[in-house]
Amino acid sequence: MGVDREPRTSLPLFDEGRAYEHPLYGKLLSAPGLSVGVAPLDKLLTWGLTNSLWVFPMATSCCGIELMAAAASRVDLDRMGTFLRGTPRQGDVMVVAGTITVKMAPRVKRLWEQMPEPKWAIAMGSCAISGDFYRDLYPVVPGIDTFLPVDVYIPGCPPNPEGMMAGLLELARKVRSEQGRAVHPPVRRADALVVTRPSIARLGDPERDPSLSEQQMEAASRPAESPAARPFEDVALPPVPETAPGSVVEAPPTFDPELAELYRAHGVTDFPKDAPPLVPLARHVSLARALVERGYAQLVYVVASHWLAGKGRAGNVAGETEHHEVAYGLRTVGPRPKGAPSKLAWWSVRAEADGAVPSLAGALAGADWQEREQFDLVGVRFAGHPDLRRLMMPDNWAGHPLRKDYPADAHTAPWR
Numbered sequence: 001m002g003v004d005r006e007p008r009t010s011l012p013l014f015d016e017g018r019a020y021e022h023p024l025y026g027k028l029l030s031a032p033g034l035s036v037g038v039a040p041l042d043k044l045l046t047w048g049l050t051n052s053l054w055v056f057p058m059a060t061s062c063c064g065i066e067l068m069a070a071a072a073s074r075v076d077l078d079r080m081g082t083f084l085r086g087t088p089r090q091g092d093v094m095v096v097a098g099t100i101t102v103k104m105a106p107r108v109k110r111l112w113e114q115m116p117e118p119k120w121a122i123a124m125g126s127c128a129i130s131g132d133f134y135r136d137l138y139p140v141v142p143g144i145d146t147f148l149p150v151d152v153y154i155p156g157c158p159p160n161p162e163g164m165m166a167g168l169l170e171l172a173r174k175v176r177s178e179q180g181r182a183v184h185p186p187v188r189r190a191d192a193l194v195v196t197r198p199s200i201a202r203l204g205d206p207e208r209d210p211s212l213s214e215q216q217m218e219a220a221s222r223p224a225e226s227p228a229a230r231p232f233e234d235v236a237l238p239p240v241p242e243t244a245p246g247s248v249v250e251a252p253p254t255f256d257p258e259l260a261e262l263y264r265a266h267g268v269t270d271f272p273k274d275a276p277p278l279v280p281l282a283r284h285v286s287l288a289r290a291l292v293e294r295g296y297a298q299l300v301y302v303v304a305s306h307w308l309a310g311k312g313r314a315g316n317v318a319g320e321t322e323h324h325e326v327a328y329g330l331r332t333v334g335p336r337p338k339g340a341p342s343k344l345a346w347w348s349v350r351a352e353a354d355g356a357v358p359s360l361a362g363a364l365a366g367a368d369w370q371e372r373e374q375f376d377l378v379g380v381r382f383a384g385h386p387d388l389r390r391l392m393m394p395d396n397w398a399g400h401p402l403r404k405d406y407p408a409d410a411h412t413a414p415w416r
């Protein structure tokens with residue numbers, strides 16, 4: 001969905017026409033003779049309400065630090081009767097300070113629903129307002145008002161604590177005016193709208209496609225499916241390439257000679273200076289086991305990359321097929337001579353797009369989680385993995401977002 005850069009000059013507020021009424025208000029009105037006291041009591045209740053707006057903080061990134069600073073001694077929100085409560089049940093205002101991802105959004109919404117009425121929402125900082133410079137990334141919600149009714153926007157990257165205080169004062173003014181049945185006139189600067197308008201129409205936008213809300217509701221109410229673990233045991237591994245008699249794949253001079261010998265014994269086919277040596281798929285598990293025996297027992301990383309046809313580790317190569325490359329890194333652990341650094345062993349394996357990489361989960365427990373992550377994000381299949389399911393993305397997410405052919409601006413219900 002493309003970004004419409006045309007500015008809009010009028011938008012309704014999400015809660016335009018809604019007026020909050022304190023539960024005591026109706027009772028007082030119905031009591032005979034007490035109506036003369038309603039006006040001052042209404043003012044008193046509103047005064048109490050606007051001077052005790054307790055914040056439920058939803059701080060996810062840098063803006064959260066400014067929110068914390070606003071609560072600290074120099075600015076001291078407490079002097080306005082506002083302080084941060086770490087529970088939705090006693091919060092009046094949810095302050096979303098930072099970037100919200102599609103994975104967080106359902107949890108944020110659930111916490112919002114756990115806050116009792118009356119309640120208000122503040123979007124603090126440009127990430128919460130619009131997704132900011134992350135807005136077009138696949139995991140980022142392009143503004144929290146795609147799923148929350150925001151009352152006050154505090155602009156900035158980040159807004160400072162004084163900005164936070166000004167936002168709360170603005171909210172108090174809004175609450176007071178709602179008590180008096182006033183409706184805010186929409187105040188939106190056309191030039192600012194050019195910058196902040198999201199590519200997907202938000203709640204309350206007149207031009208929002210109603211089917212988008214239906215999709216959101218449908219996707220949000222659907223229970224997440226956890227697909228059964230899918231081991232790929234039946235993968236035929238390609239044969240280990242023959243090394244011509246007398247030919248040796250040379251290691252860079254800086255490479256540990258003992259490791260170089262071990263890699264050669266496992267059929268290494270490429271020994272570049274600034275990339276991991278390439279090892280045949282069929283020797284990969286036995287290489288890992290041999291390294292563990294030599295003390296390289298900590299699995300530091302598993303990183304997969306997806307290569308489209310015509311591209312590979314040697315650059316643009318005609319005839320190169322679409323494939324994955326997965327790099328592993330192991331580090332030595334345990335006692336070592338004083339001053340001697342821990343040593344790292346790294347290598348890569350290459351699998352065709354429809355193939356699989358033998359899992360290291362049987363040799364190194366940490367591979368379970370890390371290979372699962374690479375399956376989720378890049379789509380690499382790991383043969384023999386005990387539990388190959390999504391780990392980072394929602395279970396009903398379509399596709400693998402770190403693949404080179406993944407459309408970055410795909411519309412994925414419910415949040416984008």
Ligand code: SF4
Nearest residue numbers: 062063125127157158
């Ligand atoms: S708006 Fe700026 S400061 Fe706030 S969370 Fe985003 S990047 Fe960080």
